[in-house]
Every structure is written in structure tokens, then in C-alpha cells.
Amino acid sequence: MKQQCDNIRKKHRILFGVIVGLVLSVFICSLLRFLPIPYTLHLGIFSTSNWNVPESGTYTIVDEVISRFESTHPYVKVKYTSGIVRDDYSQWLSEQIVKGMQPDLFMVLDQDFNTMASLGALKELNSFIEQDQYVQSADFYSSAIEEGTYNHQIYALPYQCNLKLMFVNKGLLKKEGIVVPDWNWTTEDLLRISSQITKDSDYDGIVDQWGISGYTVDDTIEAFGLNLFNDEGNTAYINQNDVRQAVLFMQEMAAVDQSNFSGNTTEGFDSGQTAFAPMSLAEYKTYGPYPWKVRRYSTFDWTILPMPSLNSEQSRCSLETLMMGISATTTHPQDAWDLLRLFTCDPEIQTMMMEQTSGTSAMVQLVKNTEIANDEVSWDMLDFALSHTKAKKRFRKFEDASRLLNNGISKIIRSSSDLDLELLDLQKQLNSFLRE
Secondary structure (H helix, E strand, C coil), X not given: CHHHHHHHHHHHHHHHHHHHHHHHHHHHHHHHHHCCCCEEEEEECXXXXXXXXXXXXXXXXXXXXXXXXXXXXXXXXXXXXXCCCHHHHHHHHHHHHHCCCCCCEEEECHHHHHHHHHCCCECCCHHHHHHCCCCCHHHECHHHHHHCEXXXXXXXXXXXXXXXXXXXXXXXXXXXCCCCCCCCXXXXXXXXXXXXXXXXXXXXXXXXXXXXXXXXXXXXXXXXCCCCXXXXXXXXXXXXXXHHHHHHHHHHHHHHCCCXXXXXXXXXHHCCCEEEEEEEHHHHHHHXXXXXXXXXXXXXXXXXXXXXXXXXXXXXXXCEEEEEEEECCXXXXXXXXXXXXXXXXXXXXXXXXXXXXXXXXXXXXXXXXXXXXCCCCCHHHHHHHHHCEECCCCCCCHHHHHHHHHHHHHHHHCCCCCHHHHHHHHHHHHHHHHCC
């Protein structure tokens, strides 16, 4: 009888163990259903500067972002292909898209943005921004947000930006008794000062100091606030009065110094014999202040101003923006958004980006609160300049149309033919090209 009871108890224990095991298995399986499965987010980046200056800090920033992201997303690994330079990046990204291997999150060059957005390669971001308590489009300069906007929807956020500024030879102006203009200076001021500066200063019959070098047709178009193409990119507006006034200004500038105006060289400024030269903020960061080691313009006193405009309310230059967007085909949109937000909206990462690369942040408060160890640039001035930029109007043939426009206006500047007829002819050429 005792043996029989022991056998029954043993069977009960076995049955109990089986039941407990089954319950635990069901519980663990149920729990695993709610635990995230580890996966990889793919990141598309390039290693060199977007602004054609020496730079080596890209991977340092990217690796810091990945480290921070993975610490809060332990089930995600972020990987990227190293060694891609900026000039090869567009082709590399296009090949990835064609192969169906588009990165979940990737850098977007400004000249590629409209194509990417129009082809449906980018995920719309408005819904993410609306649901994110830490991000608002108003956090960025309006032109920077517009750079990533297509058909009134945001498809990319600015990671870093760049703009043109006017380098000013203070010593040369002082020598001629000219006061350095204020931030609100105009194209009329530029023409007046250039006329005063350009001369044969040693009376040997050769002009040896100049008003400006490297000032281009594009600079004038921006200064006059000209909108020369419609949004669809199929119509050019050249034969109009404001374009005529801009061309007359360029002709006056060219008459002051035929050799230097509308050139793309800054050699005259480097020598200390030219009053003004447009250069990018990226160039200033790379060549100008401490802690960068190369002091390119150390032989004379210089400062920086915003670009001049037709009037104080006018935009002064186009903003160049390196953007980042989320793939429309990503299977992990929320995590891709978290990674995008870290790159573009985190103050610590954006500050690190400004310290280690040639770009600057597009975040308003970050620029306003930044201090720089050099007296020649004021971040208040940069805030003013960034607030007076505008987004480029991009369309499929924008680059080629811009080259055709620039070449046409450059010829008109030096032509003695009827200006209205020349503008009308250029408009016909552009419209024919745009509608091909």
C-alpha cells in the first residue's frame, strides 16, 4: 500500500512539473511576443565636407550619435558604409535605391532633394513633428525648413547649413576714409564704396586696388530678391523690370572694374588690395578664427558682414543646407525618426557638429546662444544673416537652367545691345529649354 501511495505521489509531482513547465513556456512565449527583435538600421552618409573645404570630423560625430542612440535603443544596431566622399555620394545613394537597399536614414544633398521627394524616396515628416513634444519646425530658421519641404510637406530636416558672407578689408576702407557698413547695408552702398576704392593708388597708370572680387550673377539675383522661375520649373520670368534693374546694377559694377567684377577668384582679397569678397561661412570657420590653425588673411585687418541687399527687408543670399531624411521604405520608421531627431535636433550633437565640421546649425536658439572665440564674427550677426536667407527654388532642370541663366546674363552685362530685347531673347531661350 505504501509503495502504491509513493507511486501516486511521484506521478502527481511529475504531472505538476509538466503543468508548471507548460505554464512557464506559455508565459515566456507570450512575453517574447512583446519584446523587440534585434535588427539593424542602415545609415547613408559621406565623410567629406559638403562645402568644399578640408574637414575630418564627420565620423566622430556620427559615431557619437550612434553610441547615444544604441544606449537608449539596445535592440537596434546602426551601421553605415565608410569611405564615401561627397562627390560620389549621389551616385552611391541612387545605386542603393535601384538595388532596393536604400538606407533607413540618409543625408540628402540640396540638389538631390526635389528628385528624391518627387520620386517618393523620402518619408513625409510632418506627422512625426506633430507628435513629438521636443521638436517643432519653428526651432529652425524658416529657409532651412523650406529647403526640406516639397508640395507643402516636410521630407527632410537640416543637419547643417552654410551661407555666404561678405569679407571686408577694414584696413583698406580705413585708408580711404570709409566707415565699415552696418549689417543692413545695400547694393547701393556696395557700388558707392567700390567706386571709391577702385583706383590707381600709386599713380603708375595701373589700377592696383579694387572694390570687390568674386561677386557673381547669383549674388546679385539674391540681393535683388528675384524669383526667376515658377514653382513647377517650366517657365522663366526674365523680361521684367526688377531683372532689368539688377542687370543695370551689374553693368555699373562691371564698369567700376571690368576685370574683377563677377569673377570667381578671391586672389585680390588675399593680397590685401581688395575691399570686399563674398565667401562662405564654412570658409571662415576653416581658415579664419582660433582654434583653426590656418590664418589665411593675417596680413591685414578684416571683418565680416552679411551680404548686401536691395533694401533692409530683402533676403541677402540663398541658404545651402545638408539635410537628412527617412526612407519611404523603412520598416522601422519610429526608430529612424529617433535617430534623425538626434542628428538634427539635439543641442549637444548640433554643438559638436559646429565645433568639429565646417557647417553651422540651422537651430535658431543654438546659433543665438553660441559663443565664438574671435572678435571678427558676431553670432548676433550670423543670426541676422541666417534670418535673411531664402530657400532655393529647386526643380528637375534647376542646375542646368541656372547655368544657362548665368551665362546669358553675363553676356548681357557686357553687351551694348538693347537691354529689353536681350532679356526677352534670354527668356525665350530659357523657356524653350525648360519645356523640352
